[in-house]
Amino acid sequence: MSAMPALLAVIHSVGLLTCFALLGTSRIGACIRFLSIQGILFSLVPVIAHDDGLTLRVLLLAGANIGLKGVIFPAVLLHLRTRAGFHREVEPFVGFVASILFGVVALIVSLTLARELHPALSHAPFVMLQAAIFLVAIGLFLIVSRRNALIQIVGYLVIENGIFVLGAITVVETPLLVELGILLDAFVAVFVMGIAVFHISREFGMADVDRLNTLRG
Amino acid sequence: MSLPHLFAPVAALLLAPLFVGLINRTKAFVAGRRGPPLAQPYRDVWKLLRRGAVYGEVTTPLVRLGPVLNLATLLVALLIVPFAGAGAAVSFTGDLIVLVGLFALGRFATVLAALDTGSSFEGMGASREVHFAALAEPALLIALATLARITGATDLGSIYGAVATAGWAHDAAALALVGVSFLVLELVENSRIPVDDPTTHLELTMIHEVMVLDHSGPDLGFIQYGAALKLWVIGALLIGLAPLHGVGVWFALSLALLGMAWLAVAIGMIESAMARYRLVTVPQFIVGAATLSAVAFMVLLV
Amino acid sequence: MTALLLSLTVLSLGGVAALVCVARAALAHFLGQAAAIVGSLLGLEAAISVLLAGRPYSISWNWPMPGGGLHVEIDVLSAFFLLPVFGVSALTALYGRSYLANAEPGAASSWLHLNLLTAAMALVVVARDGLLFLLAWEIMALAPFFLVIFDDRRESTRHAAWIYLAATHLGTTFLLVMFVLLANLAGTSDFGGYSAVLRGNSALGSAVFVLALIGFGSKAGIVPAHVWLPEAHPAAPSHASALMSGAMIKVGIYGLVRMLTLLGMPRPWWGWALLAAGATSGVLGVLYALAQHDLKRLLAYHSVENIGIILIGIGIGVLGLAYGHPALVALGFAAGLLHVVNHSIFKGLLFLGAGSVQHAAHTVELEELGGLLRRMPWTGACFLIGSAAIVGLPPLNGFISEFLLIYSGYAGLLLPATVIAAAGLVTLVAMGLISGLAAACFAKAFGTVFLGAPRSGEAEHAHESAPPMLGSMVLLAVLCIAIGLAGPFVVRGLTGVVAAASGLPSTEIGAALDPASGSLAIATALFAVLVVLSALLWMMRGWRLARAGVRRAPVWGCGFRRPTVRMQYTASSFAQPLVTQFRLLIANREAVVAPEGYFPAAASYASDSGDPFLRLLFVPTFRWFRGVASRLNVIQHGHIHIYVLYVAATLIALLAWASL
């Protein structure tokens, strides 16, 4: 398929934009929506990256992914936000400007790293490789730099996206079972984390992880 | 065991009290008094032996055993201490260790006997006794070690034999030093001035006297006779160093007796000339003696 | 050999049985004691038969444990060290049951630890395989832990147990390294293989020697690794202390000697190291003992001193080997090894005596005791004999070994080589100081505890101990005298052991020992004369006094007519001159309120003889280390996002490192 590189490039650029949006926005709701967009976008990657025609299996997986990451997870998170009555603001440890600067740095680093790795993974599209690394980095950064448990879940899901992309472009064919297992895990993970956050917010009044530091030493 | 070998112990038994008497007489003379007769110590001992005894209320048989054991050890010591190069009645390699052991045994017995009375004065005396003894014992061992190194023998008989003959030829310096430390030991072991004043009447300053304060009768007699013997024994060790080279045995023996007399006078002079050290300085005195012997030993090594 | 295995089985099973029916105390006590005595007697039989036959028995099985094998052998050396182990064990067992009579019900379980300790010591002595040795060694280290913490309600006891096990474990670490290293190089953990790799390689030899000296030394109680003794011995029940001090620390000496036999030709500096360690331990041990006013602490420090004496002997022997003087070898090793047995006898006796005192007066604090000789004559007499023996007075066993040691010192003096002569002088000075100070210390100990008037109500109402306790003490006392009088034969009898320990032919050893035993024969004769003379004098004064009469009166109080018991010289005041003289080394902490003015107000004196090395070296070190460690807290601050950052950072660091 000749359109493939172009499409990938589009997904890539929009995906990066969502990342920067995640870094920049101060509103939880916005974060969650950006996450869903990102999820949908990258769920398409396997469909496009497949050079040997579209099998039912690929479509099925892509569909499942879109369903989860685009619809269910955001729904869960939004529900949580209202139920747990969070502040609407994100309260970062690291300011938004700084976060965006980090994004830029991460972008450069990911580019170099991707260039490092690409020879080894020759059949993987370069842009996606870079995107995967970038997503993991951003996800980590969100977890580390944000006070709010919800955003940490968001960060985790961003990493999840990155890994998904990586898997999709490197290991071309993994057994269906594994794929489903991974999806299932992601699914359960979100729910478990959600319940956890719910409990926490009920105990602590709000899921401000900064308060979770009584256990030391 | 020939006649001269027997002569030494017998002489000691007979003359030891006289030795004490001579010291006292000298002191009196220097002080310008007539002083007690030379035979006074004999009379004292004899008188005490005939007296009854008084014991503290809390005492055990140990208080009686002490003087006996002490005297016995000294009697045995007489057998192994050579006199004037004539050799000793009993002589075997390592007998000097036995000598030290005997002294230790006698002292231990005396000290326990003192503690048995439960009187604080005896306790004080015993404490001082063991303190100084603990320092004197290494001094004695080193002095003997030096002699052993000089003569290449480890039995007093041959040591003194060799000293009297060859010793002074090459190791005069070392021998002189050892002699001095023996003199010090003589004063220390027998609690003479400048270490202790046997004639003082202030208990708090005494060492040996206060330790035997509550002994009486025969026990005290044993103690006094024992003290005289100990003076004699260590004196013999000192006098034995004298270079009596190449004279006949009997002549040597008589010279040695003269030497003992001279020693008694010397001690008398020292006691009259010196004041008693403060108790805290006594250890330095003893350690000094040990150092002298050690120095002597080093002289030999280099 | 079967006797030995049988005894090990009996000991272990009996111990377990005692634990199992601990609910029925009487039965448990009976089982434990019976097993201990029977097992020990069996073990003694095995040891003696080997000593008589003179040839070793050996058994080995296959042990699935990789890097180990079950190889045990009783040779003359092992048999010799089995004597104190089983001998002391039997007597302490005889003593222990009455001692524990009115302890709390759970006390019967202590038989398990006591018997396991004996069995483990025996196993250590006969083990010929690195791993087996270590296993036995560790059990031997663990069993006493439970004996030390016997009276666990007291904080001081728990502290003591901690110090004990910590110290012994640190020592074991060095042994672990030593055996693993040897096994690795030899390709086998069997002792037989070690000497092969050690003979050629002198650097390895020195390394192993150092490891052995530290590892075994910490068990034997060499300064500064002695800190556990003064804590553990007072805490444990007295018969356990007797076993630990009488036998267990000797096993450390055994290990050292055994390694020396495997190490082959020693380097001179090994001898010097042993000599230095011995002299230091000896002198410092007795000095610290002087400063004590707790009878069992005092005895514990004397163990340090006697271990020092033993090491001096072995050091002289090693120097003799290194410089090729068989006479020194024979005398040095003979002195050291004989002192091993002697010390286990009189130290066992003294600890049992201390136990009886504690049993009778409920304290071993010297300043609370006094006048016990009239209340407990048997215990007092035994303790007196023990004291005289440990001080090295003729004609008791202590004198024999110290005679040999000083004798070897003089023998060294006569040799032309300056080095040896210097070693000889060191020996003499050390021995002179040690014996003088020891005499002072035991005059103080015996004097304050048994003589004078009782200083407290408990001491006032003290009672004599039960017959079994007296029995074991009397037996030990008799042994002290017997060995003392049989000196010449004993010394000749040592030939085989000394040959085994030094590796020289026994003919050579015998030739070197003969003069010494000859002199001892004469010396013994002299002591006979001494006894006769004393008897005569005694009868003479008795005869005199029968006529002249005896009466009792208050002692001279300098005119003061009402002396009270508090006016007696106390232990502290007795030792004060020496303690002050050596205050630099003893570092005693004193709190003095001196009386002032003509009408002084209350005056007081308190001295705390906490071990200087513990106080000034180990405790500060540990405190410092704890401070350093607690700085780690900063990385465990509880902030989750930083934790995640750790993960990321680790990942990035590794990636960076890997891509280099």
Add this chain to the structure above:
Amino acid sequence: MAPGYAIDALLFVAVVGALACLVAQPRPVLAMAIAVSAVELGLAASLWVAVLAKGPATAEDELFFVDAFSAFHLVVLGLVFLLCSLFARIYFADDGEHGLTKSAARRFGALWLGSLAAMVLVLVSNNLGVMWVGMEATTLLTAFLISLHPNRLSLEAMWKYLLICSVGIAFAFIGTIFAAASVQGGLGADALLWTRLAAPETQFDPTLMTFAFVFVLVGYGTKAGLAPIHSWLPDAHSQAPAPVSAMFSGFLLNTALYCILRYVPLVRHALGNGFADHLLVFFGTLSILVAAGFIVFQRDAKRLLAYHSVEHLGIIALGYGLGPLGTFAALFHTLNHSICKALAFFAVGRLGQRFGSHDMHVLSGAVRLTPLWGFALLVSILALIGVAPFSIFMSEYQLLRAAVGAGAWLVLTLFLFASSVVFISALRHLIDMSFGDPKGALPFRDGTGAIAAVAVSTGLLLLLGLWMPSWFVVALGRAAAAVGGRL
């Protein structure tokens, strides 16, 4: 039963048990846990025997694969779960806040057996992807076991565990992908099958494999509690109910380490150098040192045990890095540590219930308070700090042999230093907890279940310390050979 069926049965029993718990009554739940664990242990044992006799077994066309290495781990898993289930019954039977409500009991049973199933899946899966799925599943399933009794602290601990381990596991997946991608020529659909990857003819891309191992190590290492990425561990262990803590220390950590070990042979084969071994040795030693430091000033008994886990997992990792003999030692140590640590958590857990605190300044006089658990506490901690005649002494001896054999003197020194530090500090804590008069708690006795658990554990510790059966040596040797090369 044929090995293949045994493998299926292992999974099936666990899953069914877990589902059954969802509908059962509280009491049966705990009984069922015991029964299921017992069955699992039996199956695992039979599987082990079969594997030792007939070599590795596979099932479901190579989706599952069990060799001596995983069979051994399965047996340990079964044993630990049996002991922990036995104890859980005693623990939860005790009244007070630790009693289980109906829903809590169901939740516990389901999650407990669910995590058992997940771990079995990890151990038997031949497909590295499936292994990863299982590992992630353990995280998600055990999370709520920590906060079985929700309160601020347990929730905090649970959240940290959940988030940190999820992130770690995510990295592990990246590693998995890289490993699969590093195969040259591509194995197609079999790219994740361990048997294929481990086959001698497989060729790898060194760079990718290097990266892969780094990711795997950090990822699974987070879960295994290797320093410095152990930070979740003390919190989780201290806040979880004692049986759960015991299970965590007893086997969850080993499962994570097992996953790393599956990659080690591949890396050795791919790079042909000691890259993997050096990393294992490094992290092992680091963990031992860090843990030692924390043990020195610990106040909370369960945190103390948690840091002991860090230390011992470090020891095991160290062993795996020290060649065949080291691997043997590590496996031996795995068994010893699992039993010992479970026992320790039981004892501390029971005491904590009665004292209402795990502060070691509060715990005291265990031996007088409850002879059984006091004894258990003494034995387990003494064994933990390496006192003979308990088996940990022996496994550490084997480790020392390996270290000396490898000439790793620095590591040897550091290890001995750290273990001495641990010995001294932990011993002090042990004495304070075990001896003296119990203040603030009444004496109590536990029934046959407790006695059985204690007897079995101490018996095993003692037996393996004194007389290791020769067939067991052979079995361990085989297991070591599967991942560490032949002895």
